[in-house]
Amino acid sequence: xxxxxxxxxxxxxxxxxxxxxxxxxxxxxxxxxxxxxxxxxxxxxxxxxxxxxxxxxxxxxxxxxxxxxxxxxxxxxxxxxxxxxxxxxxxxxxxxxxxxxxxxxxxxxxxxxxxxxxxxxxxxxxxxxxx
Amino acid sequence: xxxxxxxxxxxxxxxxxxxxxxxxxxxxxxxxxxxxxxxxxxxxxxxxxxxxxxxxxxxxxxxxxxxxxxxxxxxxxxxxxxxxxxxxxxxxxxxxxxxxxxxxxxxxxxxxxxxxxxxxxxxxxxxxxxxxxxxxxxxxxx
Numbered sequence: 484x485x486x487x488x489x490x491x492x493x494x495x496x497x498x499x500x501x502x503x504x505x506x507x508x509x510x511x512x513x514x515x516x517x518x519x520x521x522x523x524x525x526x527x528x529x530x531x532x533x534x535x536x537x538x539x540x541x542x543x544x545x546x547x548x549x550x551x552x553x554x555x556x557x558x559x560x561x562x563x564x565x566x567x568x569x570x571x572x573x574x575x576x577x578x579x580x581x582x583x584x585x586x587x588x589x590x591x592x593x594x595x596x597x598x599x600x601x602x603x604x605x606x607x608x609x610x611x612x613x614x
Numbered sequence: 615x616x617x618x619x620x621x622x623x624x625x626x627x628x629x630x631x632x633x634x635x636x637x638x639x640x641x642x643x644x645x646x647x648x649x650x651x652x653x654x655x656x657x658x659x660x661x662x663x664x665x666x667x668x669x670x671x672x673x674x675x676x677x678x679x680x681x682x683x684x685x686x687x688x689x690x691x692x693x694x695x696x697x698x699x700x701x702x703x704x705x706x707x708x709x710x711x712x713x714x715x716x717x718x719x720x721x722x723x724x725x726x727x728x729x730x731x732x733x734x735x736x737x738x739x740x741x742x743x744x745x746x747x748x749x750x751x752x753x754x755x756x
Contacts, residue, residue: 526669528734558656592669592734
């Protein structure tokens with residue numbers, strides 16, 4: 484086991500540097516849209532439910548997750564294939580979603596966000612009157 | 615190749631980092647599928663620990679086995695299901711079966727292996743059996 488680093492799929496986020504010097508990663512996402520709204524699934528391994536922060540402000544959805552480093556006691560890292568750090572990613576939402584109605588569920592390191600479309604934003608059919 | 619003008623003026627290395635990242639995509643490591651799961655290996659005097667990020671893997675779909683000095687992590691990641699008329703905007707996550715074997719520096723005993731899956735991070739700690747620990751040999755004076 485040599486001290487080397489190989490690449491994994493995990494990529495660092497395109498964000499300004501952090502003051503504490505820690506790395507920030509971009510969680511991989513699946514986004515699906517249905518008639519009722521949008522569902523996002525983000526991979527955030529190592530994030531506990533208490534360390535998660537989701538905000539929706541001015542159409543910008545921000546997802547932040549803090550990761551506590553998993554350093555086993557009395558052991559030294561000899562081979563690293565992935566880096567550890569916080570997760571952060573922002574999305575600009577196309578429609579107006581109600582921040583109060585966002586549902587967030589975290590299981591096995593995957594965050595599932597369900598954003599129901601606001602009633603006013605649902606497509607309405609406009610009746611055209613004949614003149 | 616086209617590089618976008620960087621908005622973070624305060625960070626003079628931002629452009630360089632972004633260039634290096636772009637070159638990465640053409641490197642040999644990118645032409646083949648990345649190995650899953652990526653592992654970090656930790657070593658100490660009497661134990662070895664392997665950590666891996668396995669987001670979306672249920673503990674019932676994960677199998678960790680030890681055979682002599684080979685540790686195997688295998689399992690399955692299931693694709694999220696959605697209605698037929700649903701539109702996928704992004705599909706960055708991967709799914710399917712995976713298996714990875716790691717050679718340990720000693721032969722492990724079953725009762726000295728401990729695996730824990732928490733928040734999508736697997737941590738396997740393998741203790742070194744007493745019989746395989748280095749022994750100090752007393753040197754006799756001639």
